[in-house]
Amino acid sequence: MNKRHNIVITVAVSILALLLISSWFVLPYRVQAAPGDNPLIDEMVLLDRVFMDVVSAVAVGNGHRVASALEPMHGTQQRTHEGIHSGKVKIPKNQKRIGEFVKMDEAFHNNLERLAAAARKDNKGDMLSITKTLLDGCVNCHKIFKD
16 A cells, blocks of 8 residues: 555544544533533533544645644643642543543643644644544543543
């Protein structure tokens, strides 16, 4: 198989994973928190929208679109961590492992920064690889901490 074929397959798998993750995250309307009530939920809802744009932009190799799509994520980690410390954020499952959640979240946000840097350099290979790493991070975190 050639390199382009591998990239197309990887992007297709990534899009499928994103759709599965986003459909898994959607909460029934009656139990959704109002915007601002839970910084983690706010971050997840925003991340869902951001990732739709990121995956699309990575698929066509458009670094500028990837970087632009990531901009709304700035500050979300800080708000989530403040929510953890204030008690506004409760992890649905394995609350006693909150320290592990924080470490995973820090690694995830570091990867978002790596993706933004790769996008600014228009490094298509790194954008694709980091996007896959981010999606894997979503799946792993949800397996441990989401009902």
